[in-house]
Amino acid sequence: MARLLAFAPPISGGGHQSLNMNILSEDQRMKKTILTGASVLALAMAGPAFAQSTSDVTQTGNGNGATVNQSGSNDVTIEQIGDNNVTTADQAGTDNESTIIQSGAGPNTADVDQAGTGSFADITQSGTADGNTATIDQDATTDTNSGEIEQTSLNSTATITQSGGANNGAAILQGDTTILGGGVAATDLSDADITQTGANNFSVIGQTGNNQDGDIEVLGDDNIGTVLQAGSDQIALVQVFGGSNLASIDQGADGGSANDAFILQVGDSDEAEIIQNSTGNDADIGQGGTGAGNFSSIDQGFVGGAGTGGDDNQASTAQIGSGNFSAIAQNALLAGGDNIADVQQENNDNSSFITQEGNMNSAIVGQFDGGSSSVISQTGDGNSVTVTQGTPPS
Numbered sequence: 001m002a003r004l005l006a007f008a009p010p011i012s013g014g015g016h017q018s019l020n021m022n023i024l025s026e027d028q029r030m031k032k033t034i035l036t037g038a039s040v041l042a043l044a045m046a047g048p049a050f051a052q053s054t055s056d057v058t059q060t061g062n063g064n065g066a067t068v069n070q071s072g073s074n075d076v077t078i079e080q081i082g083d084n085n086v087t088t089a090d091q092a093g094t095d096n097e098s099t100i101i102q103s104g105a106g107p108n109t110a111d112v113d114q115a116g117t118g119s120f121a122d123i124t125q126s127g128t129a130d131g132n133t134a135t136i137d138q139d140a141t142t143d144t145n146s147g148e149i150e151q152t153s154l155n156s157t158a159t160i161t162q163s164g165g166a167n168n169g170a171a172i173l174q175g176d177t178t179i180l181g182g183g184v185a186a187t188d189l190s191d192a193d194i195t196q197t198g199a200n201n202f203s204v205i206g207q208t209g210n211n212q213d214g215d216i217e218v219l220g221d222d223n224i225g226t227v228l229q230a231g232s233d234q235i236a237l238v239q240v241f242g243g244s245n246l247a248s249i250d251q252g253a254d255g256g257s258a259n260d261a262f263i264l265q266v267g268d269s270d271e272a273e274i275i276q277n278s279t280g281n282d283a284d285i286g287q288g289g290t291g292a293g294n295f296s297s298i299d300q301g302f303v304g305g306a307g308t309g310g311d312d313n314q315a316s317t318a319q320i321g322s323g324n325f326s327a328i329a330q331n332a333l334l335a336g337g338d339n340i341a342d343v344q345q346e347n348n349d350n351s352s353f354i355t356q357e358g359n360m361n362s363a364i365v366g367q368f369d370g371g372s373s374s375v376i377s378q379t380g381d382g383n384s385v386t387v388t389q390g391t392p393p394s
Contacts, residue, residue: 140165175208288320301331
């Protein structure tokens with residue numbers, strides 16, 4: 001109403017203004033009509049300014065819930081301090097941004113769904129609540145997707161799904177969030193999943209605790225996937241399909257045992273690395289499909305890095321196609337255990353190194369045709385070596 005009143009003619013001299021309006025000349029009436037039309041047009045052109053949305057929701061206390069739906073150039077900030085927090089942010093537009101902070105008894109739930117060009121989402125769940133759930137779903141057709149989830153409680157679940165966009169980035173941190181300025185907590189029984197489809201992708205999962213799962217799946221282009229786990233009974237899986245891929249898994253930074261790591265790369269310039277600094281671990285790397293310049297490395301035991309040694313470790317690498325190279329080192333400088341290393345390479349420029357130190361070691365390498373080469377070095381106890389170069393499979 002105030003905006004419309006701004007275009008009303010000034011009133012002075014009591015009620016006589018209406019009489020003056022009746023004796024306006026034809027020329028004056030025409031000017032007034034043109035001015036009025038210009039004012040309406042200006043209002044119509046200024047209308048889109050109202051579409052630029054900003055929401056800021058702060059809640060403190062008990063069974064909280066917040067839902068925000070935006071369409072346009074959006075910005076959402078939600079902070080909930082209290083009990084059973086539930087938040088949903090749905091944004092459709094261009095430069096979307098969502099920040100959700102939840103703390104309290106919980107279990108807390110946060111869901112961000114973004115569709116646009118330059119999306120950013122950050123979910124932080126802290127406190128003593130068990131069973132927190134955080135989900136980010138981003139679809140940026142042209143520009144950047146960026147998603148971050150930090151959780152510091154037990155039995156938490158985090159999921160980030162990204163599609164489209166040129167510069168996607170995803171990070172899930174459960175337990176140790178110091179990399180983002182947080183603290184360290186054990187987040188046992190937690191799950192983290194990242195799925196990326198698109199161009200220049202980056203993804204990382206960091207977990208501290210026991211009985212945790214970290215899964216990364218990337219489809220397309222210049223991908224990097226990294227899983228960092230500190231604890232026992234953890235499972236890490238990285239799958240990358242297509243492009244100039246890099247993948248790495250690091251388990252047992254603070255010791256630990258019975259961890260499983262698996263990397264699968266299909267296509268193009270792949271590199272893979274698994275480091276396990278604990279006992280009873282299993283590591284597997286598979287590279288191949290359309291072939292290309294594959295490289296694979298597995299290090300178990302890591303005694304040289306102040307680790308605990310590697311008992312009952314197993315390592316396996318399979319490479320199919322193009323310029324493959326594989327290096328497996330178990331117990332890296334003594335300590336030892338019941339180690340087994342297995343490498344199978346097919347076609348093209350294959351090469352394999354295996355170094356084992358300590359106890360009941362066995363190394364098996366199969367290289368079939370191409371420029372194959374194998375070097376095996378074993379130190380200690382009941383070692384056995386089998387190398388086959390040429391022909392199988394049929």
